[in-house]
Amino acid sequence: MRPILMKGHERPLTFLKYNRDGDLLFSCAKDHNPTVWFADNGERLGTYEGHNDQTAKLWDVKTGKALYTFVFDSPARSVDFSVGDKLAVITTDPFIEKTSAIHVKRIAADIKDQTDESVLVMKGPRGRINRAVWGQLNKFIISAGEDAIVRMWDPLTGQEIMSSRDDDNHKKQITSLCLSTDGSHFLTGSLDKSAKLWDSRTLTLIKTYVTERPVNAVAVSPLLDHVVLGGGQDASAVTTTDHRAGKFEAKFYDKAS
Amino acid sequence: MAMDIEATAARLGVDLSQVDWDSIRLPPGEDFGVVSDDDDLMEEETLEFDQGFGNIVVVDNLPQVPKEKFEKLETVIRKIYGQIGVIKEDGLWMPTDPATEKTLGYCFIEYNTPQEAELARDKTHGYKLDKSHIFAVNMFDDIEKFMKVPDEWAPPETKPYTPGENLQHWLTDAKARDQFVIRAGQDTEVLWNDARHLKPDPVYKRPFWTESFVQWSPLGTYLATIHRQGAAVWGGASTFNRLMRYAHPQVKLIDFSPGEKYLVTYSSHEPSNPRDTHRVVINIFDVRTGKVMRDFKGSADEFAVGGTGGLTGVSWPIFRWAGGRDDKYFARIGKNVVSVYETETFTLIDKKSIKVENVMDFSWSPTDPILALFVPELGNQPAKVSLYQIPSKEEIRQKNLFSVSDCKMYWQSTGEYLAVKVDRYTKTKKSTYTGFELFRIKERDIPIEVLELENKNDKIIAFAWEPKGHRFAVIHGDNPRPDISFYSMKTAHNTSRVSKLTTLKSKQANALYWSPSGKYLILAGLKGFNGQLEFYNVDELETMATAEHFMCTDIEWDPTGRYVATSVTSVHEMENGFNIWSFNGKLLYRILKDHFFQFSWRPRPPSFLSPEKEEEIAKNLKKYSKKYEAEDQDVSMLLSEQDREKRRLLKEEWESWVNKWKKYHEEEKLEREKLRDGEVSDEEEEYEAKEVEYEEILDVHEEIVSFDFEQ
Numbered sequence: 019m020r021p022i023l024m025k026g027h028e029r030p031l032t033f034l035k036y037n038r039d040g041d042l043l044f045s046c047a048k049d050h051n052p053t054v055w056f057a058d059n060g061e062r063l064g065t066y067e068g069h070n071d072q073t074a075k076l077w078d079v080k081t082g083k084a085l086y087t088f089v090f091d092s093p094a095r096s097v098d099f100s101v102g103d104k105l106a107v108i109t110t111d112p113f114i115e116k117t118s119a120i121h122v123k124r125i126a127a128d129i130k131d132q133t134d135e136s137v138l139v140m141k142g143p144r145g146r147i148n149r150a151v152w153g154q155l156n157k158f159i160i161s162a163g164e165d166a167i168v169r170m171w172d173p174l175t176g177q178e179i180m181s182s183r184d185d186d187n188h189k190k191q192i193t194s195l196c197l198s199t200d201g202s203h204f205l206t207g208s209l210d211k212s213a214k215l216w217d218s219r220t221l222t223l224i225k226t227y228v229t230e231r232p233v234n235a236v237a238v239s240p241l242l243d244h245v246v247l248g249g250g251q252d253a254s255a256v257t258t259t260d261h262r263a264g265k266f267e268a269k270f271y272d273k274a275s
Numbered sequence: 276m277a278m279d280i281e282a283t284a285a286r287l288g289v290d291l292s293q294v295d296w297d298s299i300r301l302p303p304g305e306d307f308g309v310v311s312d313d314d315d316l317m318e319e320e321t322l323e324f325d326q327g328f329g330n331i332v333v334v335d336n337l338p339q340v341p342k343e344k345f346e347k348l349e350t351v352i353r354k355i356y357g358q359i360g361v362i363k364e365d366g367l368w369m370p371t372d373p374a375t376e377k378t379l380g381y382c383f384i385e386y387n388t389p390q391e392a393e394l395a396r397d398k399t400h401g402y403k404l405d406k407s408h409i410f411a412v413n414m415f416d417d418i419e420k421f422m423k424v425p426d427e428w429a430p431p432e433t434k435p436y437t438p439g440e441n442l443q444h445w446l447t448d449a450k451a452r453d454q455f456v457i458r459a460g461q462d463t464e465v466l467w468n469d470a471r472h473l474k475p476d477p478v479y480k481r482p483f484w485t486e487s488f489v490q491w492s493p494l495g496t497y498l499a500t501i502h503r504q505g506a507a508v509w510g511g512a513s514t515f516n517r518l519m520r521y522a523h524p525q526v527k528l529i530d531f532s533p534g535e536k537y538l539v540t541y542s543s544h545e546p547s548n549p550r551d552t553h554r555v556v557i558n559i560f561d562v563r564t565g566k567v568m569r570d571f572k573g574s575a576d577e578f579a580v581g582g583t584g585g586l587t588g589v590s591w592p593i594f595r596w597a598g599g600r601d602d603k604y605f606a607r608i609g610k611n612v613v614s615v616y617e618t619e620t621f622t623l624i625d626k627k628s629i630k631v632e633n634v635m636d637f638s639w640s641p642t643d644p645i646l647a648l649f650v651p652e653l654g655n656q657p658a659k660v661s662l663y664q665i666p667s668k669e670e671i672r673q674k675n676l677f678s679v680s681d682c683k684m685y686w687q688s689t690g691e692y693l694a695v696k697v698d699r700y701t702k703t704k705k706s707t708y709t710g711f712e713l714f715r716i717k718e719r720d721i722p723i724e725v726l727e728l729e730n731k732n733d734k735i736i737a738f739a740w741e742p743k744g745h746r747f748a749v750i751h752g753d754n755p756r757p758d759i760s761f762y763s764m765k766t767a768h769n770t771s772r773v774s775k776l777t778t779l780k781s782k783q784a785n786a787l788y789w790s791p792s793g794k795y796l797i798l799a800g801l802k803g804f805n806g807q808l809e810f811y812n813v814d815e816l817e818t819m820a821t822a823e824h825f826m827c828t829d830i831e832w833d834p835t836g837r838y839v840a841t842s843v844t845s846v847h848e849m850e851n852g853f854n855i856w857s858f859n860g861k862l863l864y865r866i867l868k869d870h871f872f873q874f875s876w877r878p879r880p881p882s883f884l885s886p887e888k889e890e891e892i893a894k895n896l897k898k899y900s901k902k903y904e905a906e907d908q909d910v911s912m913l914l915s916e917q918d919r920e921k922r923r924l925l926k927e928e929w930e931s932w933v934n935k936w937k938k939y940h941e942e943e944k945l946e947r948e949k950l951r952d953g954e955v956s957d958e959e960e961e962y963e964a965k966e967v968e969y970e971e972i973l974d975v976h977e978e979i980v981s982f983d984f985e986q
Contacts, residue, residue, distance in 0.1 A: 102950035155946055202936035217932075219939075224932070230850060230867060243929070273929065 022060035026053050074108045086132045092116045096149050100156045107159050109147040118147045120161055122173055138176040149195040153218050162192040162206050170221055186223040199240040207233035213247050227271045243273040329389035331415035332396050335381045338408050342376045356384050359398055360391025361547050387547040390554050442496045444512040453833045454877040456489055459868035463489055470838060471910045473864045479515045492535040495878040499529055506540055521560045530592040534600035538562050552576050569621040598641040604665055613637055615665055624666045642690035649682045660695050672721040680707050687740040691717050692764055709735045713773055726773055739787040748787050756781035759798060777816050783807040792836035795858050799830055810860030820860025826850060834879040842874045
């Protein structure tokens with residue numbers, strides 16, 4: 019297997035996502051220009067230009083046209099569409115005096131009807147909320163972030179339905195969260211050097227994967243019983259230690275053991 | 276607990292808010308079924324020295340003077356006591372008789388700190404002001420104690436004998452395992468090294484067991500812990516009980532005598548006058564009774580090791596013990612003297628120190644009462660290394676050395692050889708080169724041999740004797756990758772000459788770790804070499820294995836020489852923890868622990884077997900080991916069986932969980948379709964990349980083209 023190197027961003031990458039078919043790869047970076055690539059050959063298909071701070075934008079994948087801009091009063095951190103694409107959940111960071119929040123927006127079938135209005139805004143967790151995703155049949159929103167607690171919210175009432183138990187919790191900030199393909203379980207990665215697999219109906223802890231370094235990113239294999247943890251030391255410590263001590267590696271674990 | 280009290284109070288009609296809790300006194304020995312969990316705490320508190328009047332001394336036997344001479348006497352006293360410490364403002368009080376206005380012949384002096392007061396007592400008790408006035412100085416706090424002493428002697432009570440625990444029970448482990456202690460985070464833990472099961476087996480764990488470090492006694496009987504109030508030792512047959520405590524406020528360092536009869540403790544205290552040097556307090560305790568056998572107090576300068584370049588600070592241990600298990604002698608170095616004490620009376624041998632002009636360093640033979648001293652060059656006098664027999668203090672051997680810049684002494688573990696590494700100046704004095712003086716201590720007249728490296732300019736990076744053996748290893752060289760040479764003090768054809776066995780070229784090593792039973796050696800590349808390990812067999816002169824424990828900071832062989840522990844302590848941020856290896860370099864298991872501070876094997880006392888018996892066992896090892904090999908086999912079979920079983924169960928559990936979900940997922944299929952407005956997108960197909968040619972007419976443009984007919 020030969021790696022395909024895709025060059026195009028001018029600032030560090032923040033997020034990668036394949037489309038459902040797997041033929042397109044979308045990349046985001048701090049340079050404000052989301053880019054789409056052919057997954058097969060790494061050829062750049064186009065960029066989505068015109069993004070700015072403290073907003074979430076809805077784009078037309080095909081034409082690259084910005085359809086709508088949701089404006090927030092603090093930086094937007096993550097987005098996720100519900101099953102059926104009728105709703106989107108967007109998290110925003112704590113900023114100056116604003117606390118972090120989870121916003122639910124209705125995505126109109128016709129862009130002419132799209133409004134900026136949030137269906138719901140949920141607040142409560144302290145610190146940044148790094149991810150919020152839709153749970154089973156859009157009945158939940160699952161969030162995780164700096165306070166190290168996994169929470170489930172009711173997207174109709176905005177109430178917190180449940181949160182992970184104290185003994186199960188991560189000990190440090192949760193950096194990433196990834197849902198399995200069928201939505202039955204999800205994986206969280208944390209700076210406490212572990213990743214945890216949770217049941218997405220009951221929020222029971224299924225497995226804990228202990229590693230030797232802070233976990234920055236996690237992924238669940240869509241086909242096999244594998245999970246992948248990517249990690250390394252804090253960026254601030256990189257220059258102070260030998261490159262091998264940093265251990266920037268991806269580790270594969272068998273889900274079951 | 277509080278609920279119980281409230282309920283009981285309500286039943287008895289007691290208004291709790293009216294109760295003065297402090298006035299309640301329980302009958303002695305009664306706790307009404309309430310077990311206090313702060314017993315330990317309260318006990319420890321009583322140990323803290325009383326802040327009351329600990330800083331006041333009473334000076335008796337002063338002259339009784341009339342009013343006119345009061346001021347003069349006061350000046351004299353102030354001069355004597357002001358030298359020792361800072362007397363508090365209004366801290367000198369000399370009472371007078373109101374009738375005669377004469378002084379009463381005593382006074383009180385209050386210092387800033389109890390340490391100064393104690394020093395004043397120690398230094399001036401017995402001070403001769405003149406023939407008829409010899410000072411009697413006491414601590415103010417002690418006066419009350421002395422008053423209580425009954426005038427008549429009563430025989431001490433004889434306590435019935437209570438048998439103690441077997442403190443060496445760990446040696447009787449049926450699996451012949453060894454123990455080790457680790458400190459990580461707030462926990463200190465003792466574990467068995469269960470190499471068969473490839474994991475440690477817990478023995479005892481306690482959070483906040485010590486305030487700084489822990490230390491095994493040399494024969495492994497005790498584990499010492501360090502606290503604000505003093506040191507303590509722990510041990511026992513099945514667990515770790517506190518066996519004895521040694522009060523020494525702010526103790527910083529400890530050292531056991533080799534036979535673990537005595538414990539030396541050290542503390543250093545800020546002077547109240549910042550211009551003074553630190554005050555040093557050293558106590559020597561009897562380990563079993565807890566009694567202070569001797570104490571030493573003074574300024575840090577008095578305990579600093581002398582040297583040509585002035586004081587080099589206190590180097591621990593200040594008192595070094597003579598070898599052997601009988602703990603008979605200990606010694607320290609001072610300015611131009613070496614003071615040797617014996618433990619019968621805890622005083623200097625012959626009541627005087629050995630005078631050696633300019634002495635810089637000394638060391639004991641590990642087995643015999645022989646002292647080796649190093650004296651550097653001074654004026655016309657050459658440098659020398661001398662051996663002294665104790666207690667006769669007779670110089671039994673001396674070697675003069677010229678152009679010496681430094682010397683370091685290395686004793687072989689059974690006291691047979693002494694190697695002195697001598698750094699000498701070259702003729703130009705610009706650089707130094709190194710050679711060795713090898714003493715054969717057990718031979719008649721102690722012959723000395725000189726060994727120089729083939730390349731005289733090579734720097735010596737490390738030197739180590741083979742324990743119980745006759746070989747040594749040297750890391751030398753100027754290159755980034757140094758060489759390692761092995762020498763023997765006796766080879767088959769040359770029994771009384773040193774000879775080289777081999778040299779290994781360009782190794783990534785800077786430290787040597789011999790197995791305690793000899794024969795095997797780890798060539799370690801620590802620090803700059805990032806934790807390279809080479810397991811080397813010196814009998815066969817071959818490498819058994821090479822490995823790496825990345826960033827490894829510490830290496831320690833177990834006392835039997837069967838296993839090695841390598842650890843990364845908290846000097847590094849990442850990968851803290853330890854690895855256990857077999858003697859031949861096979862990684863057995865690896866434990867990661869954040870904030871890992873210390874790893875220490877529990878030492879074993881020397882074997883009771885005679886060398887002949889040991890040799891006999893070594894010869895018939897095959898016969899003896901059969902039984903153990905069979906056991907090993909069984910355990911490893913069982914382990915892999917258990918491991919497979921565990922995996923199978925995990926797999927099954929996971930599959931049943933997945934299947935349950937699949938069912939739900941199937942059931943919810945319709946709901947999902949509804950959410951997607953009837954789109955069926957559950958079934959996934961692989962996408963196909965198709966190339967589609969797509970033509971679009973952008974523009975149609977007509978243009979008249981002129982023809983040229985001249986072909």
